[in-house]
Amino acid sequence: MGQAIRREAVVGGIAALAAVDQHYLDQARQMQALSFTVHIPLVCFGMAFPVLVLFCEWTALRTGSEVHLTVARRWSRVMVALFAIGVVTGTILSFEMGLLWPHFTGTFGSVFGLGFAVEGFSFFVEAIFIGIYVYGWDRLSPRWHLASGIPIAITGVTGSFMVISVNGWMNHPQGFRIVDGRVTDVHPVRALFANTFMWHEFVHMYLASFMVSGFVLAACYAVALLRGNTSRYVRVALTVPLTAAAVAAPVQVLVGDWAARTVAEHQPVKLAALEGLGHTTTGAPVHVGGWYSDGEVHFGLPIPRLLSILAAHDPNATVRGLSSFPADVLPPVNVVRLAFQTMVGLGLAMALLAVCYLWVRFRRGRAPHSPWFYRAVVLAGPAAVTALIAGWVTTEVGRQPWVVYGVMRTEDAVTGASGIPVGYGVLVVVYAGCAAAVWWILRRLAGKPFPERPSQVPEEVGSP
Amino acid sequence: MTFLQLLPMLFVLAGVILYTVLAGADLGTGVWQLSTRDHDLRSRVYASIAPVWEANHVWLIFVLTVLWTSYPSVFAAVSITLVVPLFLAAVGLILRGTAYALHGASSGPDDHREIDAVFGLSSVFTPFALGAVVGAIASGQVPPGGGGDQWSSWLNPTSILVGVLAVVLGAYLAAVQLSADAVRVGDAAAAAAFRRRALASGALAGAVAVGGLAVVHADAPRLFRGLTHGAGLACVIVSVLLGLVALGMVWRRRLDPARYAAGAAIAAIVAGWAVAQRPDVLPGLTVAEAAAPTSTLVAVVVAVVAGGMIVFPSLGLLFGLVLRGRLDRPRRAETTAVRAGRRNRAGLLGRIALACFVAGAGFTVFGPAPALLAVGIVLLLVAAPLGFLAAVPPAPPEPVADAEQSG
Ligand code: HDD
Ligand code: HEM
Ligand code: HEM
Numbered sequence: 001m002g003q004a005i006r007r008e009a010v011v012g013g014i015a016a017l018a019a020v021d022q023h024y025l026d027q028a029r030q031m032q033a034l035s036f037t038v039h040i041p042l043v044c045f046g047m048a049f050p051v052l053v054l055f056c057e058w059t060a061l062r063t064g065s066e067v068h069l070t071v072a073r074r075w076s077r078v079m080v081a082l083f084a085i086g087v088v089t090g091t092i093l094s095f096e097m098g099l100l101w102p103h104f105t106g107t108f109g110s111v112f113g114l115g116f117a118v119e120g121f122s123f124f125v126e127a128i129f130i131g132i133y134v135y136g137w138d139r140l141s142p143r144w145h146l147a148s149g150i151p152i153a154i155t156g157v158t159g160s161f162m163v164i165s166v167n168g169w170m171n172h173p174q175g176f177r178i179v180d181g182r183v184t185d186v187h188p189v190r191a192l193f194a195n196t197f198m199w200h201e202f203v204h205m206y207l208a209s210f211m212v213s214g215f216v217l218a219a220c221y222a223v224a225l226l227r228g229n230t231s232r233y234v235r236v237a238l239t240v241p242l243t244a245a246a247v248a249a250p251v252q253v254l255v256g257d258w259a260a261r262t263v264a265e266h267q268p269v270k271l272a273a274l275e276g277l278g279h280t281t282t283g284a285p286v287h288v289g290g291w292y293s294d295g296e297v298h299f300g301l302p303i304p305r306l307l308s309i310l311a312a313h314d315p316n317a318t319v320r321g322l323s324s325f326p327a328d329v330l331p332p333v334n335v336v337r338l339a340f341q342t343m344v345g346l347g348l349a350m351a352l353l354a355v356c357y358l359w360v361r362f363r364r365g366r367a368p369h370s371p372w373f374y375r376a377v378v379l380a381g382p383a384a385v386t387a388l389i390a391g392w393v394t395t396e397v398g399r400q401p402w403v404v405y406g407v408m409r410t411e412d413a414v415t416g417a418s419g420i421p422v423g424y425g426v427l428v429v430v431y432a433g434c435a436a437a438v439w440w441i442l443r444r445l446a447g448k449p450f451p452e453r454p455s456q457v458p459e460e461v462g463s464p
Numbered sequence: 465m466t467f468l469q470l471l472p473m474l475f476v477l478a479g480v481i482l483y484t485v486l487a488g489a490d491l492g493t494g495v496w497q498l499s500t501r502d503h504d505l506r507s508r509v510y511a512s513i514a515p516v517w518e519a520n521h522v523w524l525i526f527v528l529t530v531l532w533t534s535y536p537s538v539f540a541a542v543s544i545t546l547v548v549p550l551f552l553a554a555v556g557l558i559l560r561g562t563a564y565a566l567h568g569a570s571s572g573p574d575d576h577r578e579i580d581a582v583f584g585l586s587s588v589f590t591p592f593a594l595g596a597v598v599g600a601i602a603s604g605q606v607p608p609g610g611g612g613d614q615w616s617s618w619l620n621p622t623s624i625l626v627g628v629l630a631v632v633l634g635a636y637l638a639a640v641q642l643s644a645d646a647v648r649v650g651d652a653a654a655a656a657a658f659r660r661r662a663l664a665s666g667a668l669a670g671a672v673a674v675g676g677l678a679v680v681h682a683d684a685p686r687l688f689r690g691l692t693h694g695a696g697l698a699c700v701i702v703s704v705l706l707g708l709v710a711l712g713m714v715w716r717r718r719l720d721p722a723r724y725a726a727g728a729a730i731a732a733i734v735a736g737w738a739v740a741q742r743p744d745v746l747p748g749l750t751v752a753e754a755a756a757p758t759s760t761l762v763a764v765v766v767a768v769v770a771g772g773m774i775v776f777p778s779l780g781l782l783f784g785l786v787l788r789g790r791l792d793r794p795r796r797a798e799t800t801a802v803r804a805g806r807r808n809r810a811g812l813l814g815r816i817a818l819a820c821f822v823a824g825a826g827f828t829v830f831g832p833a834p835a836l837l838a839v840g841i842v843l844l845l846v847a848a849p850l851g852f853l854a855a856v857p858p859a860p861p862e863p864v865a866d867a868e869q870s871g
Pocket of ligand 3: 039040042043044045046047082083084085086087088089090091092093094097116123124126127156159160163164205518521522525
C-alpha cells in the first residue's frame with residue numbers, strides 16, 4: 001500500500017524533472033544517432049559474416065579447397081576484430097539508454113527491457129563461441145571447429161531479433177496501460193513478441209545485413225581485382241560475398257514494399273512524411289527528388305498514382321496527407337523524405353546490379369568480365385551502408401516527435417544532465433580517433449600480408 | 465518484500481561479482497601492460513585474455529539490462545546522477561576495445577607502442593570509474609528521483625576508495641591469472657615475474673581494503689555500521705580470511721586455486737555491501753518499491769534461468785578449453801576430408817530458386833491475406849539461400865601454391 005504510493009512519487013519525480021530540463025534534446029539526439037551510425041553497420045557483420053565464413057570453411061571441408069580455407073581463416077580474424085568493436089559500440093548504446101534517455105528507460109524499462117535482457121544472453125553465447133571458433137583453428141578437429149561456428153550465426157540472428165522487437169514496440173507500443181500517468185498492467189512478452197510491427201523490420205534488417213557485409217567485402221576485393229590481382233584467392237573472396245549480397249538485393253526491394261505497406265497501416269504520418277504528401281489525396285503520386293515545403297513537393301519528378309499503388313495496391317486509394325494531422329505530431333518531413341528516397345534509390349540500383357550479376361552467372365556460367373561491373377561493385381559497398389543508415393533514419397526520425405509512438409514524446413525522455421554537449425564532443429573525438437586508427441591499421445595490413453599457417457607463427461600463438 | 469522482487473537483484477549482484485572477477489582480471493592486465501617495456505610480457509598479456517575477452521565483458525551488459533528491466537527507476541536515477549563516471553567508463557571501454565581489436569590486426573614488436581599505451585590507460589580509468597559508481601551507490605549519494613550532484617556524488621572519499629580498490633584488485637587478479645597462464649605454457653621467467661607482481665598487488669589490495677574501512681567510517685557512517693554489524697560483519701570477516709588464503713596460495717605457487725579464493729573474497733565483500741544497505745537500493749527506496757510489476761519480474765527470471773542453461777555450459781566449454789590449454793597449442797593439422805566428384809546441381813537449384821522468388825514475389829505483393837503474405841515472405845527467404853548455392857561458383861581442389869598469393 002504505502003509502498004505503491006512511494007513508488008508513484010519516484011516515477012512522478014522523474015517525469016517532473018523531464019518537464020523542466022530539456023535544453024540538450026538536439027545534442028542527445030545527435031549523440032544517439034552517431035552511436036547508432038557506428039554500431040549498426042558493425043552488427044551487420046555480426047549477423048552475416050559468420051554465415052559467409054562458415055560457408056567457406058564448409059566448402060573447404062567438402063572439397064578440400066585450400067583457397068576457401070585460407071579465406072575462412074583470414075576472414076575469421078577480421079570477424080573477431082569487428083565483433084570486438086561491435087561489442088564496445090553496443091555497450092555504449094546500453095549506457096546511453098540511461099545517460100541520454102533516463103525517463104524512457106525509467107518509465108518503460110519494465111515493458112521493453114526484457115528484449116535487451118534476452119539479447120544480452122544471445123550475445124553472450126555469440127561471444128563465447130567466437131572465442132572458441134577463432135582461437136580453435138587447428139586446435140579442434142575440422143568438424144568440431146565448423147560446428148563451433150554455427151552458434152555464432154544463430155545468435156547473431158536471435159540477438160538482432162530481440163533488439164528489433166524493442167524497436168518494433170517503440171514504433172507500435174502495446175502490452176501495457178497508462179493509468180494516471182503510471183504504467184500498469186504490463187505484459188512484456190506480449191508487448192515485444194506479439195507485435196505485428198517487428199516482422200518486416202526484422203526481415204528487412206536481416207537482408208540488409210547480408211547486403212552490407214556482402215557488398216562491403218566484395219568492394220574490397222573488387223579493388224584488388226581492378227588493380228590487377230586476379231589470384232584465385234581474390235576471386236573466391238570476391239564471389240562468395242558478392243553472390244550473397246546479390247541474392248539478397250532483389251528480395252530486399254520486395255520486403256521494402258511490405259515495410260511501406262505496414263507503415264501505411266500503422267503510422268500514416270510517417271507514410272505521408274516519406275512522400276511529403278501535404279494534403280489528403282485520392283490517387284496520390286510519388287515525387288522523385290525535390291524539396292518539401294508549404295504542403296507540397298517542389299522541383300520533384302511526379303509519378304502519378306504510385307503512392308496509392310504502393311501503399312494500398314489500388315491506384316485510386318486515398319492517402320492521408322500531413323495537413324490532416326495536428327502540427328505537433330509531425331516529424332521533420334525533409335529529413336525523412338530524403339532518407340527514404342536515398343534508401344529506395346540505392347536499393348533499386350543495387351538490385352539492378354545484382355540482377356546483372358546473377359544473369360551473367362546463370363546464362364554464361366561465369367563471372368562478368370567488364371571492369372565497369374567491378375567499378376560498380378566498389379561503389380555498392382558504401383551504397384549499402386548508406387542505404388542502411390538512411391533506412392534507420394527513415395524509421396527513427398519518421399517516428400519523431402515520439403520516442404514511444406503516440407505515448408511518450410522524445411523531449412520528455414531526454415536527460416536533464418548539463419554535460420551533454422561536452423559528452424557529445426568527446427564521443428565525436430573518440431569515434432573519429434578510433435576510425436582513424438582502424439583505417440591506419442587496415443592500410444598497414446593491406447601492405448604486408450601476414451602468415452596464415454600456425455607453423456609460421458610460433459611466437460604469436462594464441463593471439464589473434 | 466517478496467522473493468520474486470528480490471531475485472532479480474540477486475542476479476544483478478551475481479553479475480556484478482562475475483564482472484568484477486572475470487572482467488576485472490581482464491582489465492587488470494592493462495595495468496601490467498603499462499608497467500613493462502618487455503615485448504614478450506606484453507604479448508603474453510594479450511594472448512592470455514584473447515579468447516575470453518568478449519565473453520567476460522558481456523556480464524556488464526547483463527547487469528545493465530536486468531537492472532533496467534527489473535528496477536527501471538533505480539537505473540534511471542543512477543544514470544541521471546552518475547552521468548559523468550558512467551560516461552567516462554563508456555569512453556574507456558570504447559578505447560580499450562578498439563585498442564584490443566587493433567592489436568589483433570597488427571603484428572610485430574614495434575607495431576603497437578601507442579596502442580599499448582591506450583589499452584593500458586583505458587584499462588585503468590574504466591575500472592576506476594565503475595568502482596566510483598559502486599562507491600557512490602553504496603555511500604548513499606544517489607537520490608532516488610535523480611538530481612544528485614554530478615561531481616561530488618562520485619568524487620568523494622568512499623567512491624574514490626572503491627574506484628582505487630577496483631583497479632588494484634583487477635591488477636592482482638590479472639597477475640595471478642597471467643602467472644598461471646605462463647606456467648601452463650612453460651614460461652618460467654614470465655611466471656615468476658607475474659607471481660612477484662601478484663604478491664605485491666595482492667598485499668596492496670588488502671591494505672587498501674582494510675585501510676579503506678577508516679575512510680568509510682568517516683565518510684559513510686551508515687555503510688560502515690552495516691559492514692561492522694551482524695551479517696555484514698560476517699561477510700567482511702569471511703572476505704578478509706579468503707583474501708589471506710588466496711595470498712598464501714600465490715605464495716605457495718598454487719595459482720589456479722588462488723584465483724577461486726580471490727574471487728570468493730570479492731563475492732563476500734559484495735555480499736557484505738548488499739547486506740549493509742538492505743533493504744534499500746537507494747536511500748529511501750527499497751528493493752520492493754523499485755521492483756517492476758510481477759509479470760515483468762517473472763519474464764526476467766524465466767529469461768535468466770533459460771539463458772543461464774545455455775550460457776553456463778557454453779562458458780564451461782570455453783573456459784575448459786582455455787584452462788586445459790587447448791587453445792594455446794595447435795594440434796597436428798589433420799588432412800581435410802576431400803570428397804571429389806560433386807555433381808553439378810547448380811542448374812536445377814537455380815531454377816527452383818527462381819520459381820520460389822517469383823511465387824514469393826507474387827504472394828508478398830498481391831497476397832490479400834496476412835497468411836498469404838507470410839507464405840510469400842517465407843518463399844522469398846527460401847529463394848535467397850537456394851539462389852546463393854546455385855550461383856556461387858563450385859570449388860574444385862586447386863594447387864596450394866596459388867592460395868599463398870595474397871590479396
Ligand atoms: C541495405 C539496406 C536497405 C535497402 C537496400 C533498402 N532498405 Fe529499407 N530499410 C533498411 C535498409 C534497406 C533498414 C536500415 O534496415 C530499415 C530501418 C528499419 C528497418 O526495419 O529497416 C529500413 C526501413 C525501411 C522502411 C521503414 C520501415 C519502418 O519504419 O518500420 C521502409 C518503408 C523501407 N525500408 C522501404 C524500402 C524500400 C521500398 C526499398 C527498396 C528499394 C528499401 N527499403 C531498400
Ligand atoms: C532497438 C532500438 C533502437 C534502434 C534500432 C534505433 C535506431 C536508431 C537509428 C538508426 C537512428 C538514426 C541514426 C541517424 O540519424 O543517423 C536513431 C535515431 C534516434 N533514436 Fe533510435 N533506435 C532505437 C532505440 C532508441 C531509443 C531507446 C531511443 C531513446 C529514447 C531512441 C531515440 C532516438 C532518437 C532521439 C534519435 C534521433 C532522431 C533525430 O535525429 O531526430 N532510439 N535510432
Ligand atoms: C538496429 C539495431 C541493432 C541491431 C541489429 C543490433 C545487433 C547487434 C549484434 C548482432 C551484436 C553482436 C555484436 C557484433 O556481432 O558485432 C550487437 C552487439 C551489441 N548491441 Fe546491438 N544491435 C542494434 C541496436 C542496439 C541497441 C539499440 C542497443 C542498446 C541499447 C544495442 C546493444 C548492443 C550491445 C550491448 C552489444 C554487445 C553485446 C556483447 O557484448 O556481445 N544494440 N548488436
